[in-house]
Each structure stands twice: as C-alpha cells, then as structure tokens.
Amino acid sequence: MNKAFLKRYVFIYKKDIALICLFVVLFLISQLSQPFIIGNMLDHALMNDKQTFVIEMVVLATLSLVGVFSNFAFEYLSGVITQKVIYQVREDIFRKYNSISIEKMNQYSLGDLLQLEINDMENVSNGIFALFKSFLEGIIAILVTIIIMLYINWLLALGVILLTPLSVIMSRFVGKFSHTYFKKQSKLQAELNSISVEAISNGDILSSFNYEEESIKKYIAKDEELSKEAKIAQFSASWINPSTRLVNNTIYAIIGIAGIIMISYSSNNVLISLLAIMSVGKLSSFLSYTSQYSKPFNDISSIIGEYEAMKASIDRMMKFLNEEDDVDEGDKTLNNLSSIIFDNVSFSYDKNKTLIEGFNTNISSGMKVAIVGPTGAGKTTLINLLMRFYDPDSGIIKYNDINGKEIKKSSLRSNFGMVLQETWIFKGTILENVRYAKRNATNQKVIEACQRAHLDEFVSSLPQGYETVISSNDGLSEGQRQMISIARVMLANPSIILLDEATSNVDTRTEKLIINSFDNMTKGKTSIVIAHRLSTIVNADMILVLKDGNVIEQGNHEQLLKKKGFYYSMYISQFK
C-alpha cells in the first residue's frame, strides 16, 4: 500500500490506532474465552465442584462486560478515524483541483476527477474500515482460537485446523464461480439499461419513426440474454449457504463423534488419555470453536476485494495529489488593462500538431476586436492564451507593454470579464449565481446587471423570481444560461470584455439588445468578441479572420468585403 498516503493521512493517529489494537485484543480474549470457560463450568458441575463453578460464572460475566465495552470502543474508534482520514483527503483533493494549472486539469476527464472525491473516497473509507475491523480482528481471532484449542486438546485441534478451511475454500470457490456470472449479468444489465435510457429519452423520435416495435423487440432479445445469465448467476450464488452448511455439518459430525469416542476411551485407555484428555465440557467448547473458527477466514477473504479496490483508489489519489501546483512566477500587478500585443506567439496542445504559429497582432486601447473563422481555427485557444490558462510555447504576449509572465495571474485575470460559449451554472439561486462575479454587490446592483443582460423578463416569469434555485442540469435553456453568464460580467464591469460565442444560443432579437448593453458598458474600453453570426460583429474596429491557426485576413468589415476573400464568401452566403 502507498506508504506516503499512510504516513500523511493514517499514521498521524498513532495513539488511536494503538488504542484500537488494545481494544481488539481485549474483545477477542473475552469473546473467545467464553466457550472455554463454559466447557470448564460443565466439567466442574459434573465433578460437583460448586465453588469453582461460581467463580467461573463471575469471570464469565465480567469478561462479557469487558467484551461489550471493548467491542464498541474499537468499532467506534475505527469508524471515527476512517472518517477523519476521509475528511482530510477530500479537502486536500478539492484544494488541488484549483491549485494545479488548467492545462494539467484538462489531462484528466471530468469523470476521473469526480471519481476521486466520490467513488475512490468510498473505496478508501470501506477499505480502511475493513482493514481495521475484519483484518485486524480476523488475524487475532484465528491466533487466539488456535492457541485455546491446542491447549484443550491438541489432537482434535489439529482436526479442526485442517478441516475448517474446507468451508472457507468452498465458499470462496462458489463465490468466485458465481462472481464471473454476476459480472456478465451486470454487463448485460448495463447494456439493457442503455437501450431503455436511449429509447426513453428519445421517445419522440422513436414514435415519429414508428420504431417502437423494433425497439421493444431489441429490448426483449437483450432481456432474454440477460435472463439466461441471471439464472445461472443466481443459481451459482445460491450454492454458498447450503454448501457451507453441509461442510460445517460434516465437520461438526466428525469432530463431535471423534470427541465422544475420546471421552469414552479416555477413562479406560491409557494411550488415548495420554494423548489428549477429553470431557463433555471440553467437547462442548470444542464444538463452539469449530463453528466459530471459519468466520474470521471468511471475513478476511471477503475483504480482499475491498482492499484491492482501496489500493487502486489510493494510488489514483496520490498520483493526483502529487501533481505539481501551478507556478505563478509573476509578481507585478496590472490595472486598467487596455492594450495587448501578441508578438510571434506559437502554441499547440499536442506537440505533434501545430495549431497557432507565429501569431502577431496589436490590440490597442479602446478597440473593438472580432475574431471569426471556421471551427478548429484556434479562436478559443487565443482566449486560453490571453487569460494565461495556457502559456505560449514561444513568443510573448504583452499586456499594457508588460510581459505577461511577469504579471501575477490573479491580477491579470481580474482585468478580464469573460463569457464563454460553454456556460457555467452552479447550484444556487439566480441571485447567487450572478453575484458570483462580485461577492459584495448589493441585490440592487445584481438585479441591474440582470436587466442589462435582458434576463429580467425570463426571471419575472418564474414563481420565485431571482430566488429560484437553478443548477447545471435542470430546465434552463442554453440561451438562458448564457444570459446568466453575461449578467455576471455586466456586474463585474471589467476593464476588458472577452466574449467567446457568448450569445450563440440567444435568439437574434434578444442578442441584439444584449449587444447594445455591452456596447454601452464597453464604451472606450477594449473588447474581444468571437462570433459565428456575422451580423453581430460588422461594426468591429478590427476583424481577425482565423483559419488553421493563422490570421488570413485582417481589417474592418468594409475593407474585408472589398478584398472579396474568405470573409466575403462567408458573409455573402447568408443572402443566397
């Protein structure tokens, strides 16, 4: 297991772990001595030894109390430590999400990152608890049982030690066998599920094409397949209980009969009485151990899976936690950003494919710049570079004539108001979502911003208005989500506005109104707009036409139309 993880998160609870060990030992001694004491009590009763019987009774009662208390103590402590570990790891991972660079984050998929906090955490929590409980408890239980059994009667003890693993092997074997079928079953279940999910969420399309019957046929066929595997899986799993019962009954019979024979003979056969003395009491305790002995084995073998899962999860977590933090070498602050210079900038995400090469442009103060071009031309990449989510492979970007690398990232970014095509809504009220841009803004200011984003008409149609709770996956349309992101920027009122297809899903009339609000806000300020709809950018001071990472045309609308080049053909196509 990962040593760094143990050292950093688990071993800091040394004292508690020592306590857990102590309580486990206490518990097991009191639990496992029970049959032994009871056996002795029977023998003493047979021998009419009242006094010892009473003493043993008191010991038994006391040990039971100790057992109850120590059992609770160790389970509780194990649970508490597990939760403490989880809490700390969870927090550290969350912190890491925001402290490593966006570039690194993008190397992970959203699902993988989310898994670290949810599924992996679950695995670790199950794993640590199982380790404390089943493993620690199991190993000690086996040791203590063997010692007591050997002490009572070594011959029968050998019998138990040799025979009992049979039941473990049996259940393990059946378990493994049925596991393969359950795996097949859950795979088919998932396939069946995907058929129904797909069909139900697109029911309209199926109905429109009269395709329901085909879909039902497909479903039933898959369900038949599933049914076949499920029958085998269920039946193979149902061997576990009866077969372990059979093995246990067999062992019980063998040990019991052997014990009885020993009792009969230990009184008159010297050899047997020399080998191992037996009595009814001893046999009684032996039979108890026999039935208990297989439990820790089963416990331990059942946590192997949990342990493996935990190990894999911890490795994933540590790999992520060991990612280097984003370095911010800049120390200068930047206020009132107005001019930006790209000086021979080259960049690519994948070192084998060049994307932007030798890019030059000069955005001077107060300019309204538009970037157009087909998908994959590198428009969004320019924004990533501008915001320093990524750094150029070569070349320099200068902000107000300062090299970008010398500026503190947070200071640089605070100058921009960015609205991306992909919107971001978190779970919270509309007010909270907009206020995100400026935590201390008054309600009045937030609502004003929403009005300028023309969000108020939509909001007023909601029963709870601005207090309506929204989230990333509920009924908002893409256009409405874009308007919320726009309201955020309206509230922030930054030095430079950066719009990347920010209104692509807003209907064209509302879009025009929003653009007007932006124009009012950015009067005299620099703005950079990426747009699909050419109608929104015709009055830009400078239009950069991007294709395959290069500026192929540059100028204002009239100049570009006169060129009769790529821009012209894009523009003219809307009238034909």
Add this chain to the structure above:
Amino acid sequence: MKVVSIYKKHLPAMIFGPMLKIVEAFFDLLIPLFMKAIIDLQNYAVIDDFPNKLTGYIAKFIRSFSPWVSDRALSDALIGGTFILAMGIVGFLITMVSQFIAAITCVKVGTEIRNTAYLHTMKLSKREREKIGNDRINTILNNDTYQVQQGVLIFVRLIIRAPLVLIGALVFSFILNVSIGFIFVMIVPIISVIVVFVMYRSSNAYTRIQGEVDNVSSYTRDALLGNKVIHAFDKKEEESSEFKKVNNSYKYRAMNAVRITSLVNPLTFAIISLAMIMVVFFGGTPMFDNPDASALASTIMAEVQYLGQILFVVMQLSNVVLIFTKARVSRHRIDSLLMINPSIIDDEKALTKEINNGECLYSFNDVSYKYEENGNAAISKITFDIKKGQSIGFIGGTGSGKSTLISLFNRLDDISDGKLLYKGMDIKEYRLKKLRDEVGVVSQKATLFNGTIKSNLQIGRFDASEDEMIHALTISDAYEFVSKYDDGINHEVVDQGKNYSGGQRQRLSIARALLKKREVIIFDDSTSALDLLTEKRVRENIDKEYQDMTKIIVSQRISSVMNCDEIYLLNKGQIIARGSHNELLKLSPVYKEIYESQIAKEGASL
C-alpha cells in the same frame, strides 16, 4: 396488468419451492439431538433410563441397527455419526432443488415484469412519460424490477425455512429443558427489537449520508465544470472554504452513523453472552448432586447449538423483512407505471385516405394546446391550412410555441381545443401508424442512437438498401463525410452521436427522415448547426428530389424560411403575421426587425 398477475403465473413454483426446504430445516434441527443421544448412549447402559424421552427414541433408532464393530459404544457413535452426515447430505441435495427453483423463478418474474413495463412505457406519450419522469422510469425498469426479483428469490428460499427453524429450535429447546426454553423465548423478541431498531436507525443514517454524498458530488461537479470561471474570477480560496462547509456537514452525518452502527455488534454480543450465561446457570446448577448430571451436560451442548440457530435465523428474518419491504415499495412503483393508460393510441378501426396535390393536407381550426388542464395555453386559437405540395415556414423566438405546434402534426400530442384535420379527416380518426409513416420529422436536437450510421438510418426505414441509404445521405450532404470513413455507413455511433459534430448529426438525421417516402416532412430547426452554404445545398437537393412533398420548415433563421410559399410568424403561441417573405418584410415590423438582426443592412443591397 399488475405485478401481482405476473406473480400468479408462477404460483406453483412459489409454493413448491419453499416446501422443499422443510426437509433440510427438519434435519438441521435433528442434528443437535442426535449428538446428545450419542453422548447419552455412552453414559447410560439402558436406554429406558434416559431422562429425556425424545433422545431416547433417537437412541433406540440408532441401536436398531446391528452393531458395526464389536465395541457397543464405538458402534453407537459411528452409526449416529453416519446418520448426522447422511442428514446433512440429503438436506443439502433437496435444498439445492429448491434453490434452483428459486433462482429460475425469480429471474423469470424479473424478466417478465421488465418486458411488460418496457412495452407499456413505449405506448406512453412523451407527456405521460414526463409526468413520471424519464429517470424514474429507468429506475423502475432497472432497479425496481431487480428488487422485486430479489424479493421472489428470498421468498422461495426462506419464507418457510426461516420460521420453521426458529419455531423448531424453540420447541426442541423446551423439550430438552423447560427453563432454558423460556430463556430463549424471552430472548427472541429482545434480539428482534434491537436488530430492527439498529437496522432502522442505521438505514436512516445511511440515507442521510447518501444525501451528503450527493451534495459533495454536486458541489465538486460544479467546481470542476466551472474550473475556468473560478480561475477567471480568482475564487480559489472562496471555493475551498465553501467546500469545507459541505465536507464538514458530510463528516457530521458520517460520525452520527458511526455511533449507531458501532452499536450493532456490541449489542448482539451482549445478548449472546447473556443468553449463554443463563443457559449455563439454569442448565448447570441442577447438575450438582444429580445422578443424571451427564445427560444435563449433553443437553446444554445441544441447547448451545439451538441458540446459535435461533440467532442466525433472527438475523436472517430481519434481512428478509428488509428485502420484502423494498420489494413491496418497488412493486408499487412498477404498478404506478403500469396503471397509466396511454392516451395517444392507434385505433385499429381508424381509416386512411389518399389525396391529390393542391388539396388540403392539414387544416388547423382554432387549435389550442395546454400542457396542464388549467395552465396557460402554449398555443392558442391557431387557424391555418396547409395544402399538399406547399412549402410552409414557421418562424419565432424561444417560447413562441413552435415545438408544441410540431408535436401536433404527427400526434406526439393531441390538441386540447379546436379542430385539427389531416387529409380532411379528424386526425384522431386517421391510422396513427400510417400518419407517422407519412409525416417525417427532423428534430433540432438531431439525436443519434448508439450503433452505426447504418443502424441509425434503419430507424428511418428498416429494409432500406445500402444504395438507398447512400442516396439519402447524398441528398442531405452527409455522404461527403461518411464516404471518407474506411467503414463508410458502418462507421460507429457512440455516446448518442457525440463523435460527430452538430452539423454532421443534423445531416445524418435529415437522411434518416428522407429514407421513407413521405407525404410531408417537418424540419424543426434542423439545419441550425449547418453553415449557410451547406444549408443552402441541402435545401436545394431536397427541393429538386422531392418536388411533390409538402415541406414544413420551423426555424429561428430567416434565411431558412425566406423561400417558403407561406411564412407564419409565431409569438407567444399565436400567429401574429403571415405571408411570403417579401410581404412580411412590408407588413410586419417584428419580422423586419428579426431580419435586420440577422442580416446586416448593407447586405440587402448586395
């Protein structure tokens, strides 16, 4: 059809299966008695001296076999032992038959319920499905049917066995020793109460924890999705301290659960210990100065075995109760789905009809549509005609009622008010299957199904040949990229078509709709992701290839509808203007405004 009627079909198996378990349960109960009888046989010379009659009978039974070895005591032990082994094996074999019946029956029931539920779901309209919720339906199909299946499994396995063992163990313990029998009778309810209490509390605690996990999950998800925005607004610290709150609240709940679940084992241990102490005390004290002490000792041995069986069964039964409760809740959920009567149905007696070009295909007369009985009308009092062969455009912003209107054309929804005629007949009296064969819809979302391009096109028409497919792809301008794949139309579609761009998906779904010969085809914003040049190409191809076909184009883009014979401008569920493009430019200021917002002024003069 309710779930119960599916249960009923399997009634014989559900009675016979559990009955088989009686044998094993009985044998399990006999084994401790046999062991006691064997021990007593070693201690008593005459069987009639046995203090306990029942063991006496068993001893006589063992003795009735002639001795296997010369030593009488050894022979008794061996014969008795053989019987214990034999009972184990016979019990095991019969039980496995029952287990087999249980496995087969439960899977059959599960499968039948799932198929019935799916069949029923497919009959429901979108509105009816949404009332339950798509997620819920999927949970019903996957999870609830599984819960019911597990319920049936446990029913067959344990419904007779568990109570029988419990009662049998109690009865035998009474027969062996009355006072110990009383102890057991007292202990059973105490254990049951504790087990149920702890189970109830801990399952509550877990539900709450699950809620907290969901919170952590949704907060984390939000933060990951907003990674860029968080950096852009420089909110790292704020996010971390907000997360701390979520994390703390999780920890609080988890600690609560730890407190409760840590009680389970100690409490069980306490009760077992108490029972043991009482067994030894009440069983052991009479042994002093008693000639039958050895028989009492062997009784205690047997009683300890019965105690073990009782504990095991009580645990099992509490589990059974839990599984049955879950299965019942699931059964109600499945029933609630099966009880919904589908409203949009295909009346077999309905008619079909052919009409000629120029005749009225659709006639809307004061048509209104409401999503809810007393809600606002999504469409109110719309009146218009569409003649066969015409091309019609609908234009309007978000919330104008466009999508609702489309769902009326092929009866994905039925109108709430007014009259809707198709080919001169009430649309409800037209064969639904025929209607949907004749009316093609290409939706804006352009959803593809997992599989291949070919399997997606087959949804359009199952028996289409490859040539026909390629032809349709060519018309929708999709063959241009499909032909570039090595595997052509067998190219994979994964993740609902996410491996294609929006424009590619739209072109594929246009081809899908074109495969069947249609009376009318409706384009629902279905070229929104195409660039203007491609859109134009597709439109021209369709116009040329399908001249007679009626075309209904619904769009936000003026350029998509400006060539239509007639354009309707929709706003808030009403038609506010109608006419050709040029007429509307003159007549409708709103239309003109939209036009200008999309097409820059200078453009008009170009």
